[in-house]
Amino acid sequence: MALRQKAVATLPVLLRSLKKDNPKPATQQLPSLRRAFSLYDQINLINNVPDDQLRFQQYDEMGFVVNGVKYEGSLLCVGNLLLSWSPKKFSEITPDSLSVFQILRPIPEILILGCGRHIEPVGSELCSFIRSAGMKLEAVDSRNAASTYNILNEEGRIVAAALLPYGVSS
Structure with missing residues (x-):
């Protein structure tokens, strides 16, 4: 039981030291979905068929x-x-x-x-x-x-x- 109490008491100290060693990573924004859709529209074969091609x-x-x-x-x-x-x-x-x-x-x-x-x-x-x-x-x-x-x-x-x-x- 004493070993368990010692581990519980040491845990917060351990967590604080880990936070100091590893700074919080900078957040990066996810790519915009609007950008992905505009790229899709540029290569969309269904709606970009040449006028002289039968469809x-x-x-x-x-x-x-x-x-x-x-x-x-x-x-x-x-x-x-x-x-x-x-x-x-x-x-x-x-x-x-x-x-x-x-x-x-x-x-x-x-x-x-x-x-x-x-x-x-x-x-x-x-x-x-x-x-x-x-x-x-x-x-x-x-x-x-x-x-x-x-x-x-x-x-x-x-x-x-x-x-x-x-x-x-x-």
């Missing part, structure tokens, strides 16, 4: 809004070229409907196929055609296809998208 902004059951313009029906996009596309439903997507890729140069590295509301299995004939054209195929629903196209196009990749309106279902 899907919205979609609905009937079509898409691209660079502020509403388009109804199916669309075919290659790089920054936007075309109306004839297929109205997934079963109408054939090698003939994608024949532009036989003459187009440079060949896109990937074709993003927007199947409408749901992902559809792509037939072997269409897969063979796309592979023979020198492209890879990604078949997803049209909402994700438009988003993926935006990302890859903003990265400067040579990308193509064939999109059915989101309202199309099998």
